[in-house]
Amino acid sequence: MSFAELPQPAPGEVLLICTCYENGRALWGGLLDEIAARREDDRLVLEGSGVRLRTVEDSGWDYLHGGNIPALVPDSSLVPPVAVVADIPVVYGGDGPLVVDLAATPGRGVRIPSARLGELLAVLLDGALTFDDLVLGMDRYGTYQGDGGRPAFPTPTSTPPRRSFPSLPSTAGALLVRTCFDDEAGWQALLGELGGTDSNGWVGADLDPDEIDEEHYPLTALVVSNPAFEGLQPGQVPVLVPPDEHTTLVALADARTFAEPGRPLTVVDLYDSPGQQAVLPCREVGSMACNLEIANMDFHEFVAEEGMKPWWAGA
Numbered sequence: 001m002s003f004a005e006l007p008q009p010a011p012g013e014v015l016l017i018c019t020c021y022e023n024g025r026a027l028w029g030g031l032l033d034e035i036a037a038r039r040e041d042d043r044l045v046l047e048g049s050g051v052r053l054r055t056v057e058d059s060g061w062d063y064l065h066g067g068n069i070p071a072l073v074p075d076s077s078l079v080p081p082v083a084v085v086a087d088i089p090v091v092y093g094g095d096g097p098l099v100v101d102l103a104a105t106p107g108r109g110v111r112i113p114s115a116r117l118g119e120l121l122a123v124l125l126d127g128a129l130t131f132d133d134l135v136l137g138m139d140r141y142g143t144y145q146g147d148g149g150r151p152a153f154p155t156p157t158s159t160p161p162r163r164s165f166p167s168l169p170s171t172a173g174a175l176l177v178r179t180c181f182d183d184e185a186g187w188q189a190l191l192g193e194l195g196g197t198d199s200n201g202w203v204g205a206d207l208d209p210d211e212i213d214e215e216h217y218p219l220t221a222l223v224v225s226n227p228a229f230e231g232l233q234p235g236q237v238p239v240l241v242p243p244d245e246h247t248t249l250v251a252l253a254d255a256r257t258f259a260e261p262g263r264p265l266t267v268v269d270l271y272d273s274p275g276q277q278a279v280l281p282c283r284e285v286g287s288m289a290c291n292l293e294i295a296n297m298d299f300h301e302f303v304a305e306e307g308m309k310p311w312w313a314g315a
Contacts, residue, residue, distance in 0.1 A: 003243065004058050006072045009080060014121060016044065016053040016084045019064040020091045026057040029091035034114035046118030051125065053084065063088070063246075066098050066274040067238025070106035082124055082131070084117070085109070089272055096143060098273070099124075101131045107239030108275030110134040111143040120144070132157040135235065135275075140303040142273025152304035153266075153279040155234055166228050168250065170242040174221035174289045175250045176203055176265075179232045186258035187225070193263065193282060194219055204286065219286035221251065234266060238274035248293045251285050269299045278302040284312050 009015050018026040037044035037053065044053040064072075066085055073079050081103040089095035089111075096111045099120075108131070112120050123129040135157050139146035168175055176194075178187060191197055195204040195218055204220040232240075237250050252266040262281035267288060269276040280288060280302060291297035304310040 003064060003068070003072055004060050005074055006069075006083075007054070007056055008074045008078065009054055010052075011078055012080075012125075013043070013052045013054045014080050014082060014084055014125070016055045016086065016097075017061065017064075017069065018055070018057045019061050019085055019087045021059045021062040024059040026059075027091045028086050029094070031086050031090050031097060031114060035097075035117045036115065037118070046121070049118035049122035051118050051121045064243065065238070065241075065271055066100045066109035067107040067241055067270060068243040069100045070102055070239055071243075073102055080125065082121070084121075095272075099134065100274070101235075104131045105233075105235045105275070107237075108135065108235035109142075109238070109273055110138055111141070111146075111273055113143065113146070116144075138273065138276065140305050141300045142269065142276045148300065149305040149308070151277075152306045152308075152310075153277060155275065155277045157235070165232060165236065165240055166226075167242055168237075168240045168247075169222055169224060170245045171222050171247055172245040174219065174248045174285075175224055176219070176221040176253060177224040177229055177232065177237075177250055178226075178253045179229055180253065180255045180258060181227055181230055182255070183258040186263075187253065190253060190257065190263050190282060191223070194221075194286075197223055216283045217287040217290050219251070219282070219289060221289070234268045234277040235275035237268040238270055241270055248289050249285075257282070267302065272299050276303070279304065280312065287312075 020027045036047045042055050069083055083100045083102055085098040087098055090097055096113045098109045099112050100109045134144045135155055137144045139148035140151045141148040197203050198205045201223050203223050204218045241247050250268045254266050257263050264279050265282050265285050267278045288302050
């Protein structure tokens with residue numbers, strides 16, 4: 001699936017991109033009233049900061065995800081370090097806008113309270129605040145300095161020197177991606193614990209329905225075991241997910257998986273706050289995938305809070 005390229009912003013402008021549409025009409029929810037700005041044609045000048053937002057609409061961007069935004073940015077040195085997205089959580093959930101990294105680790109995203117958008121964009125643009133600062137300041141809802149509690153496993157910001165990763169496979173299901181290749185026996189044990197792989201490379205696809213433990217629903221996922229993904233970090237994942245299918249989640253089998261009890265997997269959010277991580281025992285990730293797929297639960301409900309026992313750990 002191909003998407004229209006984003007327009008070239010003028011110097012000092014930040015694009016405000018609508019990715020939620022109804023019958024071809026852009027939906028902004030209450031965002032344009034909440035960000036305290038005066039309108040100048042298709043620009044919004046944020047009060048107090050003077051930051052200029054250029055509102056852009058194209059119904060072909062309907063349900064476009066934050067991780068897909070960098071691929072649509074024109075190749076130019078004038079591109080600002082971030083873009084702002086009004087997506088489904090903004091329109092229907094009342095969440096703050098999603099700010100997407102276009103420079104440091106393209107495709108990861110953090111939500112910002114609408115009332116603070118001008119203030120925070122100003123310090124991002126002048127370099128007083130970095131995108132890593134936003135990530136480190138996220139609460140478990142993926143909101144910068146939100147009141148949702150600090151994640152027990154903060155999303156890492158230190159990454160190896162930038163290198164190119166191939167795109168991940170296209171699937172409407174889940175992906176299990178191996179990023180650590182130091183423990184072959186541990187990897188095989190993980191696959192066995194998840195039910196083994198079939199001839200098409202899917203784990204958990206051949207399980208007997210009568211033997212499924214509904215308390216620990218099995219993970220069905222396409223397995224990716226390619227050394228090209230060694231060292232892949234959560235924030236680098238969203239931009240690698242093809243936009244033609246709405247992949248449920250990406251679970252990383254990383255060094256933690258082979259070193260800690262329960263073989264925990266690092267699950268990456270692709271939609272609400274792209275690149276945010278949740279760390280769960282491998283036997284819980286299938287239930288997570290199932291609940292996300294049917295929209296029964298949200299990603300943040302699986303992000304353990306610092307100092308609190310997660311609900312899946314039992315009494």
